Amino acid sequence: MPSPTRLLVLASLLLSASAIVPRGDTGSDPATPDGYELVFGPTNGANNAPGYMGFAYLNRYDPGECAVLCNARGYDSVGGVCQYFNIWRAVEKGVPTTYTCSMYYLPANASTAINYGQGDLKVTLSRGYKRLSLAVDGGFEGYNPLGCSDSGYCYDEFYANWIGSFTSGTDLAPSASMFFNAKFAHTGHGSALLGAAYGGSTEVGTLTHAKPLKTHKGQKYVVQAFISSAFSGEEIETEAVVEVLWNGECVGSVGGFQEYKPTQFVVVGTGCDDVLAFRGGKAPAWSFVDDVFVAPL
Structure with a gap:
């Protein structure tokens, strides 16, 4: 797969071979595609960032077309769905040559837009767009209890964006909870723990997104989550199961x-308030959930 830097060389070769005849060139501000937000641009630097998934050439400068390609991009085995794209125009000796749509599973920003061109070929009209998730705080970074640090750990059964559950009986131990410790998170410090945090209960827990998701009737959505069932070792964790619940x-x-890896499920919106939840974690076969992402396909 060509790197973002090699795209500059390819763009120059395509010009000399007359492989692409660009059209629809525009210096005006294009409309931001539905389900995306503009992160930066226009600048004269293309992204060179982690999470690169590949690229496609476009016949014109069209962020909407690039968004369609990102939404339809095959899942990366490490990073999952496409969550960001960088569109830019190559100009050689003052003549527009190609339009490139580069896709990433990690959102980037202007700090990595450092590919300015090579020789007579220059990068222009570079813009970065982030794909939006219907799930609020899918990385659980909003759970940041006062006084907690990675030298220990903290957990709670709910906070503003997600709600856990309790075991039955007299101890009322949380069977699904928010967990603060970078050691157990996929990224950052926050994650969600499925399974009783204490008390020895083997009941499964249910983690629910606090607010229903606003969807369109009949629209397909991808639900992605990074799931880890490794805490108790291979023998015990063979019993681990995590279910994705939709309404x-x-x-x-x-x-x-x-270990943590991305898992995707396709659901269909009802056009009403759809409820997303995760269920599992029969202790001691605990499971951790992190970086939940929900977006239309």
């Missing part, structure tokens, strides 16, 4: 021992 119905599950 209370199980739409898929993952089971067995695994």
Whole structure:
């Protein structure tokens, strides 16, 4: 897969070979595609950032077309769905040559837009767009309890964006909770723990997005989550199961021992208030959930 830097060389070769005849060139501000937000641009530097998934050439400068390609991009085995794209125009000796749509599974910004061109080929009209998630704080970074640090750990059964559950009986231990410790998170410090945090209960827990998701009737959505069932070791975690619930119905599950990796499920919006939840974590086969992402396909 060509790197972002090699794209500059390819753009120059394509010009000399007359492989692409650009059209629809525009210096005006294009409309931001639905489901995206403009991160930076226009600048004269293309991104060279982590999470690169590949590129496509466009026939014209069209962020909407690039968004369609990002939404339809195949899942990366490490990073999952496309969550960001960088569109830019190559100009050689003052003549527009190609329009490039580069895709990433990690959102980038202007700080990595450092590919300015090579020789007579210059990068122009570079813009970065981030794909928006319907899930609020899917990385659980909003759970940041006062006084907690990575030298220990903190947990709670709910906060503003997600709600956990309790075990039955007299101890009322949280069976799904927010967890603060970078050691157990996929990224950052926050994650969610499925399974009783203490007390020895083997009941599964349910983690629910605090606010229903606003969807369009009949629209397909991808639900992605990074799931880890590795805390108790391979033998015990063979019993681990995490289910994804959409309006209370199980739409898929993952089971067995695994380190953090992205898992995707496709759901259909009802046009009303759709409810997303995760269920599992039968202790001691605990599971952690992090970096939840929901977006239309």
